[in-house]
Amino acid sequence: MKIAVFVGSIRNGRHGRTIGEWALGQLQSRGDGHTYELIDLAEQDLDQLTAATPPIMAAGVYEEPKTIAWSETIKAFDGYIFVTPEYNASMPGTMKNAFDLLKVEWEGKPVGFLSYGGGGGVRAVNHWRDVVANVGMRPLETQASLVFDDHFVDFQFAPNDTTAELLAAVAEELVKVDEKVSVNA
Template structure:
């Protein structure tokens, strides 16, 4: 089983790299799956302008960048989405990346690790509505990191409870993904 850890910010001096490394280090201790970071910045995705809806494109896209993104997502059985919250919502680049594909997401599992002024919880609530459109199954566990108290010039300064939260999230995601694959 392969789980993609989607680093969903493409901004300069983004905090998501710290979060992705933290998630990856905990994922390495989680049995039952291989984990791979999918850094959205490395895919250079264009804005979705294709006349063909991604859900109807049969995994054949106009852009080589989208085709590469499609292959990376398609190779995964589930995902941990690392999402910042921008202006009380989802980040545009990550929304575009999700919208650029169709069947690659369908029926797969997803868990959310968010960060922002209020932990990124509003972005995750929007993501839960968005991924439902792809019939994705989201785990209820969530890690919501506080931008102003858990990040500083030295990196992450996480609350003690975060260790248990990330373990519970990863365990739930692996268990759910296994159950879906067995079915």
């Protein structure tokens, strides 16, 4: 299984990249036979969703070169862990736009969440669950929610044993969901 750790914040001074790199290292060290890669939204050259044909009707055929490249990136993965902050009680608009550019590339694939914020990013994940289910993804029940007071020191990411356990639980469920689907296919 090839899993993307998808960092969704593009802000200057963001924590997402640091959290994503830490998560990638943790996941790669599991030695579970799966491949993990980082996708950093800040490194993607994407436009706003302006296509005349909505992704739901495009069936994976896009006109915009940037969307075509994004489609190729996303469809290369079997599952995802979204690293998402919470902005104003929801997900970042730029991450939602990147998600909305596509549809068939997400369908049927499992997705876990590694969220962070003052309240752990829980409200962002609640919104994400509705969004991903709408395009046929399989959101995991388990989520890793990192509250600033528990996983940050002086506003810098400071992972601890609990942080690692939260991520491990998401990874375990992600792999089990995929194996369950593979067996039933």
